Amino acid sequence: MPENQNPPVEYHFVLTLQTGDGVIVTQDGTIPINPGEYTRKTVFTALKEEVRAHFGISDSATVVFFSLAPNTI
Numbered sequence: 001m002p003e004n005q006n007p008p009v010e011y012h013f014v015l016t017l018q019t020g021d022g023v024i025v026t027q028d029g030t031i032p033i034n035p036g037e038y039t040r041k042t043v044f045t046a047l048k049e050e051v052r053a054h055f056g057i058s059d060s061a062t063v064v065f066f067s068l069a070p071n072t073i
Contacts, residue, residue: 008032
């Protein structure tokens with residue numbers, strides 16, 4: 001039997017990175033996260049890598065802004 005019986009929670013994220021030469025990129029979206037499966041840090045790291053890869057940005061990019069919250073009002 002699966003350990004986690006709760007349905008995934010949809011989260012909205014916004015992540016802004018700045019490269020060494022001053023280029024700023026922002027990406028936002030939603031992701032489903034199973035409660036208790038990940039930490040905020042692991043989600044942040046995965047999203048940062050995804051945004052870096054999407055825009056072709058180096059490892060040395062600086063995080064300017066990060067937000068992760070349940071996608072509810």
